[in-house]
Amino acid sequence: MRSDRHGFVHPTSSDITPRAAYEGRRRWLQQVAAGALGSTLAAWAARDALAQDKLAALPGTRSTVPGAILMDKPTPRADATSYNNFYEFGTDKSDPARNAHTLKTRPWTVAVEGEVRKPKVFDLDELLKLSPMEERIYRLRCVEGWSMVIPWVGYSMAELIKRVEPTGNAKFVEFVTLADPKTMPYVGSRVLDWPYVEGLRLDEAQHPLTLLAFGMYGEVLPNQNGAPVRLVVPWKYGFKSAKSIVKIRFVEKMPRTAWVKAAAQEYGFYSNVNPHVDHPRWSQATERPIGEGGGIFAKRKPTLMFNGYEAQVGQLYAGLDLAKNY
Ligand SMILES: Nc1nc2c(c(=O)[nH]1)N[C@H]1C(S)=C(S)[C@@H](COP(=O)(O)O)O[C@H]1N2
Numbered sequence: 188m189r190s191d192r193h194g195f196v197h198p199t200s201s202d203i204t205p206r207a208a209y210e211g212r213r214r215w216l217q218q219v220a221a222g223a224l225g226s227t228l229a230a231w232a233a234r235d236a237l238a239q240d241k242l243a244a245l246p247g248t249r250s251t252v253p254g255a256i257l258m259d260k261p262t263p264r265a266d267a268t269s270y271n272n273f274y275e276f277g278t279d280k281s282d283p284a285r286n287a288h289t290l291k292t293r294p295w296t297v298a299v300e301g302e303v304r305k306p307k308v309f310d311l312d313e314l315l316k317l318s319p320m321e322e323r324i325y326r327l328r329c330v331e332g333w334s335m336v337i338p339w340v341g342y343s344m345a346e347l348i349k350r351v352e353p354t355g356n357a358k359f360v361e362f363v364t365l366a367d368p369k370t371m372p373y374v375g376s377r378v379l380d381w382p383y384v385e386g387l388r389l390d391e392a393q394h395p396l397t398l399l400a401f402g403m404y405g406e407v408l409p410n411q412n413g414a415p416v417r418l419v420v421p422w423k424y425g426f427k428s429a430k431s432i433v434k435i436r437f438v439e440k441m442p443r444t445a446w447v448k449a450a451a452q453e454y455g456f457y458s459n460v461n462p463h464v465d466h467p468r469w470s471q472a473t474e475r476p477i478g479e480g481g482g483i484f485a486k487r488k489p490t491l492m493f494n495g496y497e498a499q500v501g502q503l504y505a506g507l508d509l510a511k512n513y
């Protein structure tokens with residue numbers, strides 16, 4: 188089973204498991220039958236369920252990292268928590284909010300290993316206390332062409348990196364996320380090669396804007412947004428921001444990420460937001476802000492180089508051909 192970047196499931200190959208084939212076909216039939224109205228109703232149902240959620244408060248002091256506070260109005264929380272990409276829970280935007288209640292976020296550990304002098308398995312409570320929580324308002328730009336403005340809570344990934352002391356051989360950082368078929372219904376499918384793996388160059392991971400996030404909107408992360416801990420890399424397309432991380436590996440070679448494995452010609456390792464380099468199937472010049480009304484007819488706005496963070500991160504790529512290193 189494969190889905191395209193618009194979330195439609197195409198049940199094509201014959202080597203899929205019977206269950207995945209059944210679910211894929213059923214979903215597809217539902218989508219065809221229900222059309223846009225069905226999706227809208229599903230989104231409303233998910234919002235309704237969310238309104239009853241009680242999440243623990245997780246405040247953060249306003250970050251002083253340059254570029255960390257975007258002046259744009261944040262996306263309404265109801266949109267940021269009901270329009271998601273988290274393929275472990277389904278490929279529809281409304282699937283994660285509906286399905287991710289099965290995710291067990293405690294106990295939770297994150298193993299930090301590989302080319303480091305001090306490898307360590309961190310318990311979530313240790314990670315929560317590792318460094319003071321900051322609030323940061325970042326734009327998240329999905330490769331599909333939509334964007335949100337989200338007040339995250341967390342601290343710089345650099346805080347964790349300095350505690351494990353990378354060796355001279357550490358050139359890249361690999362982020363491995365949970366792949367539990369018991370709690371994640373789509374991990375049995377072939378939508379992606381699980382676990383969802385992402386990666387950064389070490390200097391990108393060490394950049395102060397690279398955020399290890401534990402919360403949003405002053406509360407702990409809702410499951411569908413990547414609880415209990417995720418990455419947020421604001422100058423890269425949203426898929427670099429791996430959710431529900433369980434392992435962080437420091438390595439010498441460029442990691443093969445889940446999206447590179449799925450379609451290397453479409454999703455490169457760097458995936459810096461770049462309005463001048465189009466995706467092979469669509470333009471990246473503009474984006475649709477979610478939550479400003481108008482649905483799919485909402486007014487699009489220009490996408491900015493490095494998602495607006497060029498002043499802070501442009502120098503990381505001096506001399507790199509960004510059309511080749513997409
Ligand atoms: N583990 C995991 N992380 C993931 C994804 C995913 O499918 N699985 N989707 C990515 C994509 S494509 C985007 S746009 C963002 C969406 O984050 P949000 O739902 O919190 O806005 O999460 C990213 N992280």
Ligand SMILES: [Mo]
Pocket residue numbers: 272328329330331424425426
């Ligand atoms: Mo995305």
